[in-house]
Amino acid sequence: MTVNAPPDRASNARALRTKKLLEGPIAPTLLGLATANLPLMIGQAGAGVIEGWYIGQLGVGALASVALVYPILIMMQMCAAGAMGGAVNSAVARALGAGAPDRAANLVIHACLIALGGALLFMIPMLVFGREVVDFFGATDATRDEAIAYASVVFLGAPTVWLANTLASVVRGSGAMAISAAAIFGAFAIQMGLGSALTLGLGPFPQLGLRGAAFGHLFGFAAATLFLGFYVASGRVGLRIDFARIQLSISQFADILRVGVFALVSPLVNVATVMLITGIVARSGAEALAGYGLGARLEFLMVPIVFGIGTSLTAMVGANAGAGQWDRARRTALTGGLMAGAITGSIGIAVAVFPGLWLDMFVSDPAAREAGALYLRYAGPLYFFLGLGLATYFASLGAGRMKWPTISLGCRLAVVAGGGTLASAYGLEATFFAIGLGFVVLGCMNAWGILSGAWTAR
Numbered sequence: 001m002t003v004n005a006p007p008d009r010a011s012n013a014r015a016l017r018t019k020k021l022l023e024g025p026i027a028p029t030l031l032g033l034a035t036a037n038l039p040l041m042i043g044q045a046g047a048g049v050i051e052g053w054y055i056g057q058l059g060v061g062a063l064a065s066v067a068l069v070y071p072i073l074i075m076m077q078m079c080a081a082g083a084m085g086g087a088v089n090s091a092v093a094r095a096l097g098a099g100a101p102d103r104a105a106n107l108v109i110h111a112c113l114i115a116l117g118g119a120l121l122f123m124i125p126m127l128v129f130g131r132e133v134v135d136f137f138g139a140t141d142a143t144r145d146e147a148i149a150y151a152s153v154v155f156l157g158a159p160t161v162w163l164a165n166t167l168a169s170v171v172r173g174s175g176a177m178a179i180s181a182a183a184i185f186g187a188f189a190i191q192m193g194l195g196s197a198l199t200l201g202l203g204p205f206p207q208l209g210l211r212g213a214a215f216g217h218l219f220g221f222a223a224a225t226l227f228l229g230f231y232v233a234s235g236r237v238g239l240r241i242d243f244a245r246i247q248l249s250i251s252q253f254a255d256i257l258r259v260g261v262f263a264l265v266s267p268l269v270n271v272a273t274v275m276l277i278t279g280i281v282a283r284s285g286a287e288a289l290a291g292y293g294l295g296a297r298l299e300f301l302m303v304p305i306v307f308g309i310g311t312s313l314t315a316m317v318g319a320n321a322g323a324g325q326w327d328r329a330r331r332t333a334l335t336g337g338l339m340a341g342a343i344t345g346s347i348g349i350a351v352a353v354f355p356g357l358w359l360d361m362f363v364s365d366p367a368a369r370e371a372g373a374l375y376l377r378y379a380g381p382l383y384f385f386l387g388l389g390l391a392t393y394f395a396s397l398g399a400g401r402m403k404w405p406t407i408s409l410g411c412r413l414a415v416v417a418g419g420g421t422l423a424s425a426y427g428l429e430a431t432f433f434a435i436g437l438g439f440v441v442l443g444c445m446n447a448w449g450i451l452s453g454a455w456t457a458r
Contacts, residue, residue, distance in 0.1 A: 015238075017175030018096045021319035026332050030312055030339070036177035037308030043188035044304030049361065052297055054196040055213055056362040062210060063363065064286040065146035067293030068134045071274045073154060074300050076122045078267030080162045082303065082310070084118060085169040086397035087260030089311060090318040092173025093398065097322025103252070105239040108170050108232060110252045114260070115162035123158035126151050137275065138282030138289070150210040157218030164221045167228035172311050173318070174237050181308075183224045183231075190220035262402035266393055269409040273416045273438070274299075280420050280431060281371065288428075291371030294362050298351065299379070299386070299435075305347070306340045306387050310394030317398030326455055333395035333450050340391035341384040341443065348383025351376045371428065378432035385443030392446035404449020411445060412438040 020029060055062050088111040095104035126133065134147040164187060168180035195216020201207025208215065233241060274296050281292040313336040320329040351358045355373035363369055389408065396405045419434020449455075 018319055021093070021175060021316045022097065022323055022325065022328075026328070026335050030309070030316060030332065030336055033175075033177050033312035033316065034308045034339075037181045037311060039178075039185035040181035041304055041308040043185035044307065045301055047188040047191050048297060048301045048304070050192045051195060051213060052294065052362050054199050055210065057200060058209060060286060060290045060363065060365050060368055061142055062146060063290040063293060063368075065139075065143040065210060066150060066213075067278065067289055067296075068137045068139055068143060068147040069151045069154070070293065070297070070300075071137075071271045071278060072122070072126065072133065072151075074274075074303075075267045075271035076155075076158060077161060077165070078270065078303065079118060079122075079264055080115065081165040081169070082307070082394070083263035083267050083397075084114060084162075084256070084260040085165045086311070086314050086394055087256045087263055088114075088166055088169040089173040089314045090259055090398045090400060091255045092170055093175075093315045093318030094322035094400070096174065097319035101239060104173070105241045106246060106249070107252055107255065108167075108239065108241055109246050110248065111166050111170060111256060112163060113248075114253070114256060115166040116159060119158040119162040123155050126155035126158075130155075137278055140286065142286065146210050150214050153211050153214035154217050157214075157221060160218065160221035160225045164224040164228060167225065167232055169311075170232055170239075171228065171237050172315055174239065175315060175319075176237055177312065177315075179231065179237070180228070183228050186227070187220040187224035190223055191216045194219055259397060259400050259402060262406055263393075263397055265402075265406045265409050269413050273413055273435070276417060276420055277431060277435065281428065285367070287365055287367035288371040290363060290365070291359075291368035291373075292375055292428075294359060294368075294372045295375030295379070298358055298376070302344045302347070302383065302386055303390060305343060306390040306394075309336050309340045309343075310391050312336070313391060313395040314398040317395045318400075319398075321399045321455075329395075329399055330450055330455050333392055333399070333455075334447065336395060337388045337391040337443075337447060341388035344387030344390075345384030348380035348386075350380075352380030374428055375432045375435075378429060379436040379439070382436035382439045385439040387443075389439065389442030389446050392443070392450060396446065396449065399455050401449070401454055404452070404454060405446055408442050408445035408449070412442045415441055 055066055091107050092104045095107060130148045130151045131144070134144055134151070139147055164184065168184055171180040195213045197203060197205040198208045198212025198215050199210070231237065235241070277292065278289070282289050313333060316332050317329045320332065355376045358376065359369050359372045363372070393405045396402055415438045416434050419431045422430040
């Protein structure tokens, strides 16, 4: 039986969206898709800033505690939304670009099963071994208990993060960017509102400290999962999901996983890089760790800023790759990469020159502020290459060509690790400069992968 089979107008709207991806002028089409993602970009960026603010009201110790868990949480979100979510977006877009809407509909169930598996890979280790994880990152008696309390709640909600982002990726793959953006924006709005109330005890809400911030995150993504699940199952996205006829297929799991598994290298390496630096900075004390944590938060904030362009690139490149239009796919990727680089580069230069624009929102402790400013001065001016690298990574997901992004990530980690080994001799300046140099490696190698001839039909 087909659940709430959509009317023909839903399928027609989906076909028109696909036609626009294949034939519309590149820059205006890409900007239109990215603009539809604007609520998502604002919501995710706003959540990062506002959450940092209300956690900062609890003191430097709370910021340091979250800094111990934040890399793992961001890694999970990047895996769910960017890596595996991008693979789902790509698979759906390629199926629609090839004129196979039934295959695209069947991919939805496969994607949700993969999402549940991914959630368990994060939830179980963090709930069982949370203490060992934060100790590995340099937890002290002052930060350990609060870090564990935060992790025990936020990772309980791992299935909601994975399912919400997977379903949003299905919707994006059909070209309906505004719906997916609105749903995830709603998740972040709930996170900000409920999280701040429960963290600080505003109004009738109890003051739960860091647990309150985690509960806001959990309930926000639970709401998004329910909304998107209903939207996709009802057929409004233009895909007819017949639950009575669904057959699990190794080829359809492979269609997602052959891109997604390689794509997972990106968040794993990105967060491994931050973990490495976190461990180095933690040796300098809680204040230095809190300051670097705020710098790293801005670095992670570049992901949602690029995400609006990046997910648009995944859908647009994927549709053109599915239709065999490889030259158009390459031009689309490079156009989007330069757009993203211009945005992140402008932000990076601004905070490098005026670090107080970012740091003054969260912290007044002189030592913490000094460490954060040091990071921004060395890494900020090279944020252009971070934006270029992130955007071309999303484009490579759409093309299903992940060789060069995987190589570039390994090279970036090697550069940053090399800088970390120099920290004892040359101070944190060497480490932070190596972070910026890693951005250059990432952006240039990803762009070279697109231009080198790797993007061709197999």
